Amino acid sequence: xxxxxxxxxxxxxxxxxxxxxxxxxxxxxxxxxxxxxxxxxxxxxxxxxxxxxxxxxxxxxxxxxxxxxxxxxxxxxxxxxxxxxxxxxxxxxxxxxxxxxxxxxxxxxxxxxxxxxxxxxxxxxxxxxxxxxxxxxxxxxxxxxxxxxxxxxxxxxxxxxxxxxxxxxxxxxxxxxxxxxxxxxxxxxxxxxxxxxxxxxxxxxxxxxxxxxxxxxxxxxxxxxxxxxxxxxxxxxxxxxxxxxxxxxxxxxxxxxxxxxxxxxxxxxxxxxxxxxxxxxxxxxxxxxxxxxxxxxxxxxxxxxxxxxxxxxxxxxxxxxxxxxxxxxxxxxxxxxxxxxxxxxxxxxxxxxxxxxxxxxxxxxxxxxxxxxxxxxxxxxxxxxxxxxxxxxxxxxxxxxxxxxxxxxxxxxxxxxxxxxxxxxxxxxxxxxxxxxxxxxxxxxxxxxxxxxxxxxxxxxxxxxxxxxxxxxxxxxxxxxxxxxxxxxxxxxxxxxxxxxxxxxxxxxxxxxxxxxxxxxxxxxxxxxxxxxxxxxxxxxxxxxxxxxxxxxxxxxxxxxxxxxxxxxxxxxxxxxxxxxxxxxxxxxxxxxxxxxxxxxxxxxxxxxxxxxxxxxxxxxxxxxxxxxxxxxxxxxxxxxxxxxxxxxxxxxxxxxxxxxxxxxxxxxxxxxxxxxxxx
Numbered sequence: 001x002x003x004x005x006x007x008x009x010x011x012x013x014x015x016x017x018x019x020x021x022x023x024x025x026x027x028x029x030x031x032x033x034x035x036x037x038x039x040x041x042x043x044x045x046x047x048x049x050x051x052x053x054x055x056x057x058x059x060x061x062x063x064x065x066x067x068x069x070x071x072x073x074x075x076x077x078x079x080x081x082x083x084x085x086x087x088x089x090x091x092x093x094x095x096x097x098x099x100x101x102x103x104x105x106x107x108x109x110x111x112x113x114x115x116x117x118x119x120x121x122x123x124x125x126x127x128x129x130x131x132x133x134x135x136x137x138x139x140x141x142x143x144x145x146x147x148x149x150x151x152x153x154x155x156x157x158x159x160x161x162x163x164x165x166x167x168x169x170x171x172x173x174x175x176x177x178x179x180x181x182x183x184x185x186x187x188x189x190x191x192x193x194x195x196x197x198x199x200x201x202x203x204x205x206x207x208x209x210x211x212x213x214x215x216x217x218x219x220x221x222x223x224x225x226x227x228x229x230x231x232x233x234x235x236x237x238x239x240x241x242x243x244x245x246x247x248x249x250x251x252x253x254x255x256x257x258x259x260x261x262x263x264x265x266x267x268x269x270x271x272x273x274x275x276x277x278x279x280x281x282x283x284x285x286x287x288x289x290x291x292x293x294x295x296x297x298x299x300x301x302x303x304x305x306x307x308x309x310x311x312x313x314x315x316x317x318x319x320x321x322x323x324x325x326x327x328x329x330x331x332x333x334x335x336x337x338x339x340x341x342x343x344x345x346x347x348x349x350x351x352x353x354x355x356x357x358x359x360x361x362x363x364x365x366x367x368x369x370x371x372x373x374x375x376x377x378x379x380x381x382x383x384x385x386x387x388x389x390x391x392x393x394x395x396x397x398x399x400x401x402x403x404x405x406x407x408x409x410x411x412x413x414x415x416x417x418x419x420x421x422x423x424x425x426x427x428x429x430x431x432x433x434x435x436x437x438x439x440x441x442x443x444x445x446x447x448x449x450x451x452x453x454x455x456x457x458x459x460x461x462x463x464x465x466x467x468x469x470x471x472x473x474x475x476x477x478x479x480x481x482x483x484x485x486x487x488x489x490x491x492x493x494x495x496x497x498x499x500x501x502x503x504x505x506x507x508x509x510x511x512x513x514x515x516x517x518x519x520x521x522x523x524x525x526x527x528x529x530x531x532x533x534x535x536x537x538x539x540x541x542x543x544x545x546x547x548x549x550x551x552x553x554x555x556x557x558x559x560x561x562x563x564x565x566x567x568x569x570x571x572x573x574x575x576x577x578x579x580x581x582x583x584x585x586x587x588x589x590x591x592x593x594x595x596x597x598x599x600x601x602x603x604x605x606x607x608x609x610x611x612x613x614x615x616x617x618x619x620x621x622x623x624x625x626x627x628x629x630x631x632x633x634x635x636x637x638x639x640x641x642x643x644x645x646x647x648x649x650x651x652x653x654x655x656x657x658x659x660x661x662x663x664x665x666x667x668x669x670x671x672x673x674x675x676x677x678x679x680x
Contacts, residue, residue: 002111002647003121005150011121013139013146016074018120019113019628020086020137023644025106027064028088029182031159032072033166034058035083041168046081049174051181058084059625064091064182069628072139074146082141085151085166086110088125089133089159091182102128102154110136112148117640119647123150132158306400308407317409321431321451324404324412327397328438328448329645334393335442336646341386349379394443401446408434411498412449415490415657415664423667425501425674429454433494435633438641438650450641450652452631454498455573456606459597461630462488465612481580483635484610485518487654488577490664491608491633494655495575496527497667501674505570508532508577509542511584515610519579525668527675532579539584543592546576546605550596553603574605581611582619590619597629 003011022030034046034055041047048058057076061068072084088108090100102108102125111122125136131154138149155161159178163171311322356371406417411430413419414437433454437447464484466477492506508519510532522528533542556565565571582590597607609630616623632640639649657664 002119005121005123005148007127007150007152010147010149013074013112013120013148015114015120016146017115018072018074018139019115020068020070020072021111021113022068022070022086022088022108022136023110024066024088024108027066027091028068028108029064029091029159029178030060030068030070031087031089031178032058032060032070033085033087034077034081035085035166036080037082039083039166041163041166043168044170044174044177047168047174049178049181051177057081062181071624071628074139074141084139085135086137086139087133087159087162088136089162089178092179101130101132101156102134103130108134108136112137112139117642121148121150123152125152127152128154130156132156133162135162306396306403308403316407317431320404320408320412323400324449324451327400327404328643330393331397331440331443331446331448332643332645332648334390334397335440335648338386338390338442341389342383345379345382345386348382349375352378390442394446397443397446401448405449408449411494412451415655415661420663420667423497423670425670426498427500429500429503430498433498434655435460435491436655437653439653440648440650447653455601455604456495457601459601459607459609459630460488460491461627461632462491462608462610463613463632463634464610465614480635481514481610481612482518485515485579487633487635488579488608488610489518489521490655490657492522492575492577493527493664493668493671496671499573501671502678503572504575505529505572506575506577507542507546508579509539509584510579511535511539512580515579521664521668525665526672527668536584536586536589539589542576543589543596546574546596546600547592549574550599550603550605554599572604574600575608576600576605577608577610579610581609582616590623594623594626597626 003009005011022028029050032048032055033041035041044052045055048055048060050060050062050064053060053062056078057073059071061070070086074084077084088110090102107128108125109122110125112120114120123137125134128134134154135151138151140147140149155165157164158175160172160175163174168174309316309319309323311319311326313319313322352375353372356368356375405414408417408419409430410417410419410423410426411432412434414434431453432451435450435452438450439447462484464481466480496504496506506522506527507529508522510516510519511534513532513534516523516532519532523531533539552565552569576596578593581593585593593607593609596605600607607630613627633654634640634652635654637651637653639651641650641652642648643650
């Protein structure tokens, strides 16, 4: 059970390999500082920061972002290290006004999780005003065991003042070097994607259940330079986001949602502390968006009739996107209220029974049986009331889903939606892409679309190994691998379908040719840039070409010559689908793949990995950063994603083409025809 800490409170840690997830209302810099038994930082080599992101047992983010995931291996720390401080700081605005203090943005939220996403402790850092740097958490060793303490100590003078207070002699120099590293990191990035809109107008209908966790915990928006919900987050929803199997950290969120994380991208107040900004990311107008359509009047005493697109937004696409987010949060919170009520009823009954049985006189008389029956009756009554409230909320959500699902555009729609039969190659990139559905066990009849913002900011990992899903005992290893490749094909087809003609290119690496049957929809339709690469030589050629592309884009941007790329340079977004990793990969190829996963999205090169993590175990911890950087998805239904509000374990269902349907082939045929028309 998650411990929600307040300032000064501590909590024991049962594991030593951890991930620390940060969600803020604006891009922040994360730093991890090691300290001795007295808390002293002995030198700059005891600090992990964007300029030196890895230290023994530590790994932090390389640049400023609103969502971060810090990897910590307490067993790998030196014996002289007794403390690990997690520090947050606001970066100096590089190109215009930005938040100058933490008091002007949403309260940062920090969570300590196990590698499987299980949250051990969380802390919302409230009460900050003029501070620009803060010690968020401290992991400390006490009598051979590790604990986490919520600190929340802020410094108006930034990291320099913080390091000085920690008695670090090179405080100012280290703070300056961190600032320079953040600036270099921003310079290495291609133009940042537009800021994400908030996740729906949740004031559209009255709340029917109180949140089970911090009511002011609202996570910040997903950063422009990292993925999320998604979903952790995640999703990354968060955020997104690591959401994979043990050994590494929503996408991705946390546990991070895939929403987006993926599951998600939570709302937050503007950097100035004002209201949530629902403006379309591609618009620059300061005028407010048009109001959503009004719902038809409902009969007296009945809830309002749902309307597709009743959230705020500039277009119907944006309104539907925000409405899906509102449904996602509504279901998360109402389920949290139900679970909290059930837990309260159970604990109240246990307490009453304990009080009854603690009296010897009641145990030898008939009063004990009567007390037990009365306690169970009260517990059943509380649970029944909670279920009635949940059913009422679920009925409203079901009614809303019934009007929203048919209204979704192709990028948001399931493969069985009739909108795909009228598919035409779009003229512009949509806001988001549907990666599947999310559901909770209490509401099995409701599926929430899992939407991932475009352009992709994080690679995808289709897990072909054993995930622990309930239906896996009926799926052998061969079928799991086949399903994983088919899932990758479905995702790649969607990405091709939602981009304008010629603006998205797909490369496939299949070293042993094991995925050839499942890849037929892509190979036969002619939408691939080239036939799937085979063998070690094919792997080396494709990776070398895409690595060179990333290098060229980065050099052009660093030199301020983004328009000076070589003649014939393909400006389209690139997707590399790798099947059966690590087969056919030597050490050089593995390093190139890691490079593409880290630096590729900023240069328009994205990764989709079909792999079983256990088969790559021979590389040891070398690949841990790779798995953490990817949003893990499964080819079968599996409960491995979490929302950013209350951390429910959501069941992810991949997007499947209905049996016997030709919709995938029809869509790919139109994409191929549009490509030929554009490039005859």
